[in-house]
Amino acid sequence: MRLITLAPKLTAALLLSLSIISAAIADEAELESWSNDATSKRALLTFVSQVTDERSPQYVPPEARIAVFDNDGTLWAEQPVYFQLLFAIDQARMMLKEQPALASESPYREIASGDLKAIAAGGQETLLKLMMQTHTGMTQTAFADAVRDWIATAKHPTTGRRYTEMVYQPMLELLDYLRANDFDVWIVSGGGVDFMRVWAEDVYGIPPENIVGSRLGLKYVNGELLREAKIEHINDKSGKPVGISQQIGHKPIMAVGNSDGDFAMLEWVTGQPGPSLGVLVHHTDADDEWAYDRDSHIGQLVRGLDEAAERGWILVNMKKDWRTVFASN
């Protein structure tokens, strides 16, 4: 008698497994720049199949299908330094041309000397001054115009590519695949929110309201929003769950990052009852991009590498798992 009552459940379970597997096979065409042999691709397809299948115990209704992506090193490259810092340097150079007398003071002195190392040698204080000088004291509109001009013309110091040509093709495909499965896709980055909002919709299809980042104080004066020299929120490390809670207001079910700056976000997202997925991109491709992890000055990945397996997070090996790195634009 027991067998008879169990049989329909068993059959249902088998049918469900088959349907998930066949859905995963059918989806292989979706992530075409991902190697079909890669465990990471298989895990992504399985997760999406499970949370979108109404018969699955892992089913998640569309309104709760929120996926958050780090930006620097996850959606686009981040070497030799964060691209937003290269924007700041270019802005300071322009200001220096207009007012050469500035060269006597930091951070313009370091900019005038012409190499990135001088800025790095100036330490945190020089970097902060550089960011404040180039990111504050103007209206939101003027800042957006400056970013728009730069992103349309500036080129990366070693690849010679436009920065928007240094976005990862496999990630563009993953964003599309998630959206096609009714995920709401967000950027949750340590970068400045107003820097990303200028170009992220064109490049990733992610609208301004779906971007969480570090932010300055703003002041409304005479119908304009002025950017104040005051950091209000640093959206990195434990600041990421905070930024998500403030802006999205509910917990995502999927988080994708590439460094220990994303650890808290992945920990928070995957530390919930019900289905969730944590993904870390591991920069292993010195030929097509850069290879770095534990000792990197940028995008350092130590704890993520040590704990990914026990936490069930997917490690994406860029060299092995991706057939293409950069989008051809």
Place this chain on the structure above:
Amino acid sequence: MRLITLAPKLTAALLLSLSIISAAIADEAELESWSNDATSKRALLTFVSQVTDERSPQYVPPEARIAVFDNDGTLWAEQPVYFQLLFAIDQARMMLKEQPALASESPYREIASGDLKAIAAGGQETLLKLMMQTHTGMTQTAFADAVRDWIATAKHPTTGRRYTEMVYQPMLELLDYLRANDFDVWIVSGGGVDFMRVWAEDVYGIPPENIVGSRLGLKYVNGELLREAKIEHINDKSGKPVGISQQIGHKPIMAVGNSDGDFAMLEWVTGQPGPSLGVLVHHTDADDEWAYDRDSHIGQLVRGLDEAAERGWILVNMKKDWRTVFASN
């Protein structure tokens, strides 16, 4: 010759006007709790017809159709005091029951005395203490649970209704009408964002990520988000354009409020090239709700009344323009 070249344009303009007028007439059924004689209803229908008609010079593509609504006094009532303050008082009462010794100190002393005036007499300091004691020091989850319990059971001191039954029926219809016309609808309120997020989706159909409000500092500790006794952003007056810029990241084309706390938001939204609409709800219905404006201790409306006409903002006369006030639930 000139007449000949002008004629097609003229014809097109006439056809366009006719199509907008007929669209507006067809839409009358949409806002059924709004009086058909009301200038406000006519203005709302015309605005929506214009921005959604691709042949209109006022056409706005769907991704830019953002409408922002104040909450207290705009989407639901706000008398005798903001409902969130009544929540705080009820929370403090519960804490007092559990720990009667608290009655010796403010704000519990005032709560124990049992009337709202004692709290008001304690001034800003008592109010702030009350809010901090009842809104901070717990996790985001625990706070959301407390709000959820309260909103499901608490009743308004004078009407005896549930608070969620004190939302304005004409505004629910306006939200639906805008969404049906591909507007993205947001709440931008001086109230606490985490207070509203618990129930706004059920009541207004507005999801957590589309709510901008005042917010506290949050801290991520051991996988939990803790609410800190630190006000990070007050989303009122000039804080409203700031909150919109931080969270939405682009300028809405429509703003709806009811008090001078909404003035800056309406000024900012309507002070742009291209189509925009500012709307102020004027509380004129002492029978079905409350009548107040210039001298009110809550929802004071002075500058809005004085400048609405010259700024082209719509004043909604609740008594005359609305056939029904509260949603029947």
